Amino acid sequence: MKKDANQFSKGFISKINLVYFVKLVLLFTIYYVTAKLGLKFDAVSGFATLVWPPTGIAIAGILFLGYKFWPAIFIGAFFVNFSTGAPVLVALGIGLGNMLEAVIGIFLIRKFGFTEEKEGLKNTLLFIFFCVLINTILAATIGVTSLWLGGIVSYATYTSTWLAWWVGDALGALIVGNLIISFGTGLSKLNLELTKITEEVLFFCILVISNLFIFTDFLSMKTIGLNNPILVYIIFPLLIWASLRFGRSGAALAVFVTSIISIWGTVLRQGPFGIGELSHNLLLLQGYIGVIAGTSMILSAVIEERSETESELINERNKDEAILESIGEGVVVIDTNGIILMINRAAQIMLGVEPNNAIGHYYGKIVHIEDKKGVPLPVEKRPFTLALSSNKVITDNYYFRPHNNKKFPVTMNTAPIIFEQKVVGVIDVFRDITHEIEVDKAKSEFVSLASHQLRTPLTTIKWYSHALLGEDGENLSQKQLEYVQEMYHNNERMIELVNSLLNVSRIELGRFLINPVSIDVREIANEIIHDMKPYAESKNITIQKQYDPNIPPALADPNLMKIILQNLLTNSIKYSEKHTAIHFRIKNKDEEILFIISDMGCGISKDQQDKIFTKMFRTENARTIDPEGSGLGLYIVKSIVEQSGGRIWFTSEVNKGSTFYVALPLRGMRKRGPGSRLIYK
Amino acid sequence: MEIPKEKKKILIVEDELSMLKILVDTFKKENFLTLEARDGESAFSRALLEKPDIILLDILLPKIDGLAVLKKLRAENEYGKSVPVIFLTNLSPDREEINKVITENNPAYYLVKTNWNMEDVVEKVRKCLSGV
Numbered sequence: 001m002k003k004d005a006n007q008f009s010k011g012f013i014s015k016i017n018l019v020y021f022v023k024l025v026l027l028f029t030i031y032y033v034t035a036k037l038g039l040k041f042d043a044v045s046g047f048a049t050l051v052w053p054p055t056g057i058a059i060a061g062i063l064f065l066g067y068k069f070w071p072a073i074f075i076g077a078f079f080v081n082f083s084t085g086a087p088v089l090v091a092l093g094i095g096l097g098n099m100l101e102a103v104i105g106i107f108l109i110r111k112f113g114f115t116e117e118k119e120g121l122k123n124t125l126l127f128i129f130f131c132v133l134i135n136t137i138l139a140a141t142i143g144v145t146s147l148w149l150g151g152i153v154s155y156a157t158y159t160s161t162w163l164a165w166w167v168g169d170a171l172g173a174l175i176v177g178n179l180i181i182s183f184g185t186g187l188s189k190l191n192l193e194l195t196k197i198t199e200e201v202l203f204f205c206i207l208v209i210s211n212l213f214i215f216t217d218f219l220s221m222k223t224i225g226l227n228n229p230i231l232v233y234i235i236f237p238l239l240i241w242a243s244l245r246f247g248r249s250g251a252a253l254a255v256f257v258t259s260i261i262s263i264w265g266t267v268l269r270q271g272p273f274g275i276g277e278l279s280h281n282l283l284l285l286q287g288y289i290g291v292i293a294g295t296s297m298i299l300s301a302v303i304e305e306r307s308e309t310e311s312e313l314i315n316e317r318n319k320d321e322a323i324l325e326s327i328g329e330g331v332v333v334i335d336t337n338g339i340i341l342m343i344n345r346a347a348q349i350m351l352g353v354e355p356n357n358a359i360g361h362y363y364g365k366i367v368h369i370e371d372k373k374g375v376p377l378p379v380e381k382r383p384f385t386l387a388l389s390s391n392k393v394i395t396d397n398y399y400f401r402p403h404n405n406k407k408f409p410v411t412m413n414t415a416p417i418i419f420e421q422k423v424v425g426v427i428d429v430f431r432d433i434t435h436e437i438e439v440d441k442a443k444s445e446f447v448s449l450a451s452h453q454l455r456t457p458l459t460t461i462k463w464y465s466h467a468l469l470g471e472d473g474e475n476l477s478q479k480q481l482e483y484v485q486e487m488y489h490n491n492e493r494m495i496e497l498v499n500s501l502l503n504v505s506r507i508e509l510g511r512f513l514i515n516p517v518s519i520d521v522r523e524i525a526n527e528i529i530h531d532m533k534p535y536a537e538s539k540n541i542t543i544q545k546q547y548d549p550n551i552p553p554a555l556a557d558p559n560l561m562k563i564i565l566q567n568l569l570t571n572s573i574k575y576s577e578k579h580t581a582i583h584f585r586i587k588n589k590d591e592e593i594l595f596i597i598s599d600m601g602c603g604i605s606k607d608q609q610d611k612i613f614t615k616m617f618r619t620e621n622a623r624t625i626d627p628e629g630s631g632l633g634l635y636i637v638k639s640i641v642e643q644s645g646g647r648i649w650f651t652s653e654v655n656k657g658s659t660f661y662v663a664l665p666l667r668g669m670r671k672r673g674p675g676s677r678l679i680y681k
Numbered sequence: 682m683e684i685p686k687e688k689k690k691i692l693i694v695e696d697e698l699s700m701l702k703i704l705v706d707t708f709k710k711e712n713f714l715t716l717e718a719r720d721g722e723s724a725f726s727r728a729l730l731e732k733p734d735i736i737l738l739d740i741l742l743p744k745i746d747g748l749a750v751l752k753k754l755r756a757e758n759e760y761g762k763s764v765p766v767i768f769l770t771n772l773s774p775d776r777e778e779i780n781k782v783i784t785e786n787n788p789a790y791y792l793v794k795t796n797w798n799m800e801d802v803v804e805k806v807r808k809c810l811s812g813v
Contacts, residue, residue: 448772448773451771451773452741452770452771452772452773455771455793455794455795456697456700456771456794458795459700459771459794459795460697460699460700460703462795462798463700463703463798463799464699464703466798466799467703467707470800495796498795499795502773506773515780
C-alpha cells in the first residue's frame with residue numbers, strides 16, 4: 001500500500017518535472033532560434049543588434065511561466081553567444097546579464113503593482129519603465145563589460161556598443177515583449193465578429209502597404225521626393241487607428257509589423273532611413289521605432305482602460321436595473337407629470353401590463369386608486385399628489401383597480417425622488433395585501449370567538465357562585481360560604497384576566513374601536529369613584545375629588561375612559577398604605593383635559609420607572625403587595641391613551657407615592673373605526 | 682293602565698343549558714313569567730306567538746343568530762317593532778354590525794355576561810320594562 005503511494009507520488013513528481021522540462025526546452029529553443037535570427041541583422045561589434053527580440057521573449061517567458069524558468073534564458077543566451085564565437089566566460093557573463101534582465105524586470109513590475117488581471121495604463125507605464133528602460137541597462141552593462149573583459153570590445157568602442165546593446169534590448173522588450181504579453185493577456189477578449197475581422201484585415205493591408213510605400217522601394221510610384229522624411233508620419237494615424245479600434249494587442253502587432261518592414265527597408269538601404277551611413281541611420285530608426293511603440297502602447301492602454309471603465313459603469317447600471325426589476329414588490333417610477341418612467345416585473349404582473357404599454361403612459365390611466373372603503377380618490381388626495389406637495393413619504397393602504405386586472409388591496413409607500421435638490425418624480429412601492437387582510441380578519445374573529453368561548457364557563461361559575469353567596473346559600477355553613485367566596489373571587493380574577501388579554505389582543509391587532517361621544521368626564525369619574533368606594537373603604541382610604549369648575553363636555557369614548565380611570569384608581573388603592581388619602585383631580589388646560597391621580601403608596605423605584613408601561617412588567621414592590629396582578633393594566637391604559645391622541649406620564653418616589661397624569665385632547669379622542677389598521681369593507 | 686303587580690312575561694333565549702337554568706330560576710324567583718328558547722328560530726316564533734314583555738337574547742345561537750332575530754322581529758309587525766330586547770352575550774362589541782343593529786333597532790340594549798351579576802341583570806330588565 002505504502003509502496004504504491006510512493007510510486008504514485010514519484011510518478012506524479014516526475015510528471016510535473018517532465019512538464020517543467022518540456023516548457024523549459026521550448027522556451028530555450030524559441031529564445032535560441034530568435035537570437036540566432038536576430039544576430040543575422042547587422043550587429044554592432046558582432047553581438048549587439050538593432051532590435052534584440054530575445055529580450056522580449058525572455059521577459060514574456062518569465063512573466064507567463066514564472067521565475068523558475070530562468071535557466072532557459074541563461075543557457076539560451078550562453079549558447080547563442082558561445083556559438084557566435086565568444087569565449088566561455090564571456091558567454092556566461094552575457095547569459096547571466098540577459099537572464100537577470102528578464103527576472104529583475106518582472107520582479108520590479110510585480111513589486112510595484114503590475115497585475116495580469118487588470119490591464120491599464122499603470123501596467124503599461126510600469127512595463128515601459130522597468131522592463132524596457134531600467135532592466136536593459138543591467139543587461140547591456142554586464143554584456144558589454146563581459147565583452148570588454150574578454151578583450152572582444154575595446155575601451156574606445158565600449159560606449160557605442162553599450163548604447164547599441166541597450167537600445168536593441170529596449171526595443172526588443174518594447175516591441176516583441178509587449179506584443180507577446182498583450183496577446184497573452186488579451187487573447188481571451190478577442191473580438192471575432194465578422195465586421196471587426198473585416199476591419200482588422202483591411203487595417204493590416206493598409207498598414208503593410210503604407211509601410212512598404214514608406215520604407216521600401218517596392219511601391220515606388222512616389223511623385224514626392226523619394227525618401228522624404230515627412231512620410232514617416234503617415235504611420236501615426238494608422239497606429240492611432242489600431243490603438244482606438246483593436247486595443248493593446250492590435251497596436252502592439254501594428255508596431256511590430258512597422259518595425260519589421262522599416263528595419264528591413266533600412267537594411268536594404270531604402271526609404272527615409274536608407275540614405276547615408278547605415279549605423280547612424282539605424283540609431284535614428286531605433287529612436288523612431290521607440291517613439292511609435294511607446295506612443296501607441298500608452299495610447300492603447302489609456303483607451304482600453306477607459307473602455308473598460310465604461311463597460312464597468314454600464315455593467316453597474318444594468319445590475320442596478322436588474323435589482324430594481326427583480327424586487328418582489330411592485331415598483332413604479334413616475335415623473336412629476338404622472339408619466340411612468342419605470343415599472344418592474346412584479347408591478348407589471350400585478351397591474352397586468354407590458355412595459356411597452358406602460359412606460360411613457362399616464363400612471364392614472366393604467367390603475368385607478370381607491371381608498372380603503374373602495375371610493376375612488378380625487379386627484380388632490382392621491383398619494384402621488386400628496387408626496388409631491390408635501391415632499392414626504394406617504395404610507396397607506398389603498399385599493400388598486402388596474403385597467404387590465406382585478407381590483408386588489410395594497411399597502412404602498414410613495415416617496416418623492418429628489419435629485420440635485422429638486423423633486424423629479426415619485427417612486428411607488430406596493431404590495432398586494434389580500435392575504436394579510438384575510439389573516440387579520442381571521443385573527444380578529446379568532447380573538448372574539450375565543451374570548452366568547454372562555455367567558456361562557458366563567459359566566460356560569462360567576463352566576464352560580466354568586467347565587468350561593470346570596471339567598472340560595474342560606475343553608476351553607478360559614479366555612480362553606482368562605483370557600484364559595486374564594487371561588488367567586490378567583491373566577492372574577494379570571495374574568496378580569498380574559499378581559500385584559502382581549503384588550504391586549506385588540507390593541508395589538510389595531511382593532512381597538514374608539515367611539516367618541518360628547519360626555520361630561522366628571523360624571524364618568526364620579527361613576528368610577530363610586531364603583532371603587534367599597535374597595536377603598538376596605539383599606540380605610542379616602543378618595544378626595546377636586547375638579548375644576550369649568551370642565552367643558554369632551555368628545556371621548558366612555559367605555560375607554562372607564563378602562564383608563566378604573567385601572568389607574570385601582571392601582572392607587574392597591575399600592576397605598578391603609579388610612580391614607582388619594583387625590584383625584586380634573587383640570588381644564590385649555591387644549592387638554594388633565595386627570596391627576598396621586599397616592600401615598602409604595603412608589604416606583606427610579607430604575608424601574610422606564611419599564612412601568614411594558615406589557616406584563618411588574619415592579620418588585622407591586623409583586624410583593626399584590627401577587628395576583630397581570631402586569632397588563634398600565635400597558636393597556638397607555639395604549640388606549642396614545643391611540644386616542646392623548647398623553648400619559650407619571651412622577652413617583654419610593655415609599656412616598658406616585659402621581660399619574662393623563663391628558664386627553666379637548667377636541668376629542670381620535671375616532672377609530674373597526675380594523676383601521678388594514679382595509680375592511 | 683297596567684296593574685303593577687301583574688306578572689311580566691320574559692322570553693329568555695340562551696343555548697347554554699347551565700346559563701338558561703340559572704336565568705330561568707332567577708327570573709321565576711323574581712316573579713316573572715318565563716318563556717325559554719334555545720335557538721334563533723324558535724325564539725322568533727315564540728316571541729310572535731306569546732308576545733313577551735321583554736326578550737333576553739343571546740347573540741351566538743343555533744340556526745339564526747340573535748342580531749337576525751331582532752331584525753326579523755322589527756320587520757315583522759307592530760309588536761315586533763316595540764318589544765324591548767336586551768342582548769345578553771359574551772361576544773365583545775368589536776363588530777361594527779353589533780353596534781349598528783343596536784342603534785338602528787331601539788329599544789335594544791347590550792350586556793356582556795361576565796360583567797353582570799344576576800341581580801344586576803334583573804334590575805336592568807326592570808328598568809327597561811318601566812321605560813327608564
